[in-house]
Amino acid sequence: MATLDPALCPRFHRAVELIGRRWSGAILRVMQAGASRFAEIKHAVPDISDKMLADRLKELEAEGLVTRVVHATTPVRVEYRLTAKGQSLGPVLDTIGAWARTWVVLEEAGAAERA
Numbered sequence: 001m002a003t004l005d006p007a008l009c010p011r012f013h014r015a016v017e018l019i020g021r022r023w024s025g026a027i028l029r030v031m032q033a034g035a036s037r038f039a040e041i042k043h044a045v046p047d048i049s050d051k052m053l054a055d056r057l058k059e060l061e062a063e064g065l066v067t068r069v070v071h072a073t074t075p076v077r078v079e080y081r082l083t084a085k086g087q088s089l090g091p092v093l094d095t096i097g098a099w100a101r102t103w104v105v106l107e108e109a110g111a112a113e114r115a
Contacts, residue, residue: 018063019089023048023056028065028086029093036079060086 019025023045030044042053057080060066065086071077 019092021056021059023052024060025093025096027053027056027060028082028089029097031066031080031082031086032090032093036081038078038080041080065089 019028026045026048027041030041033044035041035044038053038057041057042048042050045053048056057066057068061068061080063085064083067081067083069079069081071079
């Protein structure tokens with residue numbers, strides 16, 4: 001059994017708060033799959049508002065996980081890309097996804113299983 005290092009607790013807590021913040025994990029997940037334009041990300045993340053997506057993208061950019069790239073075209077085209085730091089979360093997000101497929105029961109699925 002691994003011994004927990006209390007010195008890591010603040011870093012672990014900070015990391016979980018960062019990717020566990022509402023919508024952040026989903027945004028990072030769809031960006032891992034290749035979505036890069038605002039509209040693509042919004043379409044892939046159900047029920048997120050424009051304002052919330054813009055706020056989360058700014059936060060993820062401030063954390064160094066996402067970079068905003070502005071293409072000087074007419075009209076101006078903006079893309080969001082994962083940085084190396086953001087890309088390195090891929091295995092973590094994959095593991096969370098695998099865990100969720102095994103253990104997370106959605107309300108609709110739970111009702112169907114109980115019927």
